[in-house]
Amino acid sequence: MASPRWFYQISGRWLPWLSLLTFVSIIIGVIWGLGFAPQDAKQGNSFRIIYIHVPASFLALVGYYIMAISGAIAIIWKIKLADVVMKSAAPIGASLTFIALLTGAVWGKPTWGTYWIWDARITSMLILFFLYLGVIVLQKAYSAQGLSNKAAALLALVGTINIPIIYKSVDWWYTLHQPATIKFTEAPSMHPDMFQPLLIMIIGFYLFYVTALIVSMRAEIIFRERNTSWVKELALNLKDKRPI
Amino acid sequence: MPDPKNILMNQASVKTLSLKDLSFQRNEKFLFSNISLTLESGDILQILGQNGSGKTTLLRLISTALRPYSGEIIWQGKNVNDIRESYLEDVLFLGHQPGLKRLLSAEENLVWWRRLNKTNLSKNVNAFEEVGLYNHKDEPCNYLSVGQLKRAALARLYVSEAKLWILDEPFTSIDKEFSIKLKSLIVSHLKRGGIVVLATHQDLKIENMKYFSISDLSGATSE
Amino acid sequence: MNNIGFLAILRRDLLLAVRYRGDLANPLIFFFIVIALIPLGLTPDSKELSEIAPGMLWITALLASLLSLDGLFKDDFADGTLEQIIILPQPLYFMVLAKTIVHWVVTGLPLSLLAPVLGLMLSLPETGYLPLMLSLLIGTAILSLIGSVGAALTLPLNKEGILLSLIVIPFYMPVLIFGSNMVVLAVDGLSIASPLAIMGALLALSLLISPYVTSCALRLSIYG
Known part of the structure; x- marks a missing residue:
């Protein structure tokens, strides 16, 4: 159980269903959110970017903890599959963080009149992005030398202790330096008509995260186990099936 | 499984070091697996193997610098992880x-x-x-x-x-004269009831020398 | 007792630092040179300089401490003494703590003592001198502790210089925020109690956790 091979086989069966669910929920969420949800009283149509921004920021943070916890499991219990999760989760989380930053900037232009502003939440998100980059860079450096990525797992774990401290200190910093002219209001209490499509988008992003993680893990497993007989067999079968 | 059983006792306070099903993995591959052997006071074990076969790794495992993938190292009947500090007082690496x-x-x-x-x-x-x-x-x-x-x-x-000497290539880059001296030092340590584990390519010709060859096990793959 | 090993490492590393004084001066020279860049790159106007002085002094001190981290375990790793330290019949925690303290003594401490002079050059108001020293004394100690984790994690890599900075800087950010803020508050004539208390808490936390994490990181990174 829980061997990479077992996971590869079982995830192969889940994958079509998961992809379908992801696709359906994101399509529904996008059409509903962009086409049918009511306009925001102050921000007009530009607020609609929250249907991507909020779920992405949400999963960016959750993704860091998923990565760190699986890293801890890989170090402590030496479970190979957890190590694969850790390695695959890093670039996905970093991409989501990047999407959150990018959509935040696009949203900022009509809202604040500028693409970038040193707001507490944006700054925290940026630091989270740096934390991801650190883990990825360390992973790459170790694998380039043929070493395991346990060091990166430990770094991710240290990051989890630090994220609350970093977030709190950025909040503290921001309240001290808060410019009087621009004040970003908290997302106003949302109308249910706006909230329902957001919920669907959040679910859709969760599903997307899991799907992307599984696809990436499968690739990593095949790579790691490339010298085992079951992968070689798999490759041969694939070759036979392919029309020449 | 090479498991040297010829036990030799020449001291009252006998020390025992056992490796039990010791395995080590690097990059998803077993460097060696299920090594079991026992050494007692007066025993010397020479570890043989090609370059990169894992001699140094095995020595590091015995010195607790490295943790094994599975299996345990027993000193005086106790797992060395439980008695780390008192074990390491007995170890010279x-x-x-x-x-x-x-x-x-x-x-x-x-x-x-x-x-x-x-x-x-x-x-x-x-x-x-x-x-x-x-x-x-x-x-x-x-x-x-x-x-x-x-x-x-x-x-x-x-x-x-220290009772247990773990020596990685002690004879490299020293001259012949000192090699002889070192060898006699090792022999006298054994006579005092010590244990020596060493990796070297030299044939030391010490009496009752035990050998363990890692290359016998290489090629073992994971799962 | 644990303090035998702790003191032995402390003594040896201090002795090594004294024998090799060249390295001792490097962070200080770096601190000095970069501070000299600031008026050249921005403005010689003392009023404008005095406004950015706390942040600039702090950022530069942070970088000076960061750049000297590289060698924290590297020499011991290369000559095999680190391997000897790892298998000592004593907890690794104290060995690592001793090495980190020495790092602070040879970088953070002199940087903190030099800081008021450089503050003077950046027209930092005099009321900021003592808080600057105090914040750097505590802050650089935290930086050394956090940095030791990064130094351990990048130990076996060849190109660790820039990599170490990449992975460590995000963790330095809270220290920078509170450290430079302490100076700003003091210059404005306000109480520095709250950032001081937070820095104290951060120091206590990193004293507790960092050497332990560094010990784990050393084992993981050296031997995979």
């Missing part, structure tokens, strides 16, 4: 690198090492006379040649109170 600070003299290095290992500092053995470095013991190690550095590192053998 000399690795590939001499483990000497180049800016300190050979003597400063030795004093530092003795202090850390809680060896009895008042026990006055002139280790540097023994290794032939007496005239150089106050020079910074920077000025020593490779062979002299090795000797300075081996000086620890003369002051150590």
Whole structure:
């Protein structure tokens, strides 16, 4: 159980269903959110970017903890599959963080009149992005030398202790330096008509995260186990099936 | 499975080191798996194997620098992870690198090492006379040649109170004369009831030498 | 007792630092040179300089401490003494703590003492001198502790210089925020109690956790 091979086989069966669910929920969420949800009283149509921004920021943070916890499991219990999760989760989380930053900037232009502003939440998100980059860079450096990525797992774990401290200190910093002219209001209490499509988008992003993680893990497993007989067999079968 | 069973006893307080189903993995591959063997006071084990076969790794496992993938190391009937500190007081490990600070003299290095290992500092053995470095013991190690550095590192053998010596390639870069001396030092350690585990390519011709070859096991793949 | 090993490492590393004084001066020279860049790159106007002085002094001190981290375990790793330290019959925690303290003594401490002079050059108001020193004394200690984790994690890599900075800087950010803020508050004539208390808490936390994490990181990174 829980061997990479077992996971590869079982995830192969889940994958079509998961992809379908992801696709359906994101399509529904996008059409509903962009086409049918009511306009925001102050921000007009530009607020609609929250249907991507909020779920992405949400999963960016959750993704860091998923990565760190699986890293801890890989170090402590030496479970190979957890190590694969850790390695695959890093670039996905970093991409989501990047999407959150990018959509935040696009949203900022009509809202604040500028693409970038040193707001507490944006700054925290940026630091989270740096934390991801650190883990990825360390992973790459170790694998380039043929070493395991346990060091990166430990770094991710240290990051989890630090994220609350970093977030709190950025909040503290921001309240001290808060410019009087621009004040970003908290997302106003949302109308249910706006909230329902957001919920669907959040679910859709969760599903997307899991799907992307599984696809990436499968690739990593095949790579790691490339010298085992079951992968070689798999490759041969694939070759036979392919029309020449 | 090579499991040397010929046990030899020549001391009242017999020390025992056993490896039980010891396995180690690197990059998803087993370097070796299920090594089991037992050594007692007076035993010497020579680990054989090609370059990169994992000799150093096995020595590091025994010295607890590395943790095994599975299996355990038993000292005096107890898992070494549970008695780490008292076990390590009985262990002397000399690795590939001499483990000497180049800016300190050979003597400063030795004093530092003795202090850390809680060896009895008042026990006055002139280790540097023994290794032939007496005239150089106050020079910074920077000025020593490779062979002299090795000797300075081996000086620890003369002051150590450890029962278990783990030596990684102790005979490289030392001359023939000192090799003979080192060999007799090892033999006298065994006679005092010590245990020696070493990796070397030399044929030492010590009586009752046990051998363990890692290459026998190479090629074992994961799962 | 644990303090035998702790003191032995402390003594040896201090002795090594004294024997090799060249390295001792490097962070200080770096601190000095970069501070000299600031008026050249921005403005010689003392009023404008005095406004950015706390942040600039702090950022530069942070970088000076960061750049000297590289060698924390590297020499011991290369000559095999680190291997000897790892298998000592004593907890690795104290060995690592001793090495980190020495790092602070040879970088953070002199940087903190030099800081008021450089503050003077950046027209930092005099009321900021003592808080600057105090914040740097505590802050650089935290930086050394956090940095030791990064130094351990990048130990076996060849190109660790820039990599170490990449992975460590995000963790330095809270220290920078509170450290430079302490100076700003003092210059404005306000109480520095709250950032001081937070820095104290951060120091206590990193004293507790960092050497332990560094010990784990050393084992993981050296031997995989």
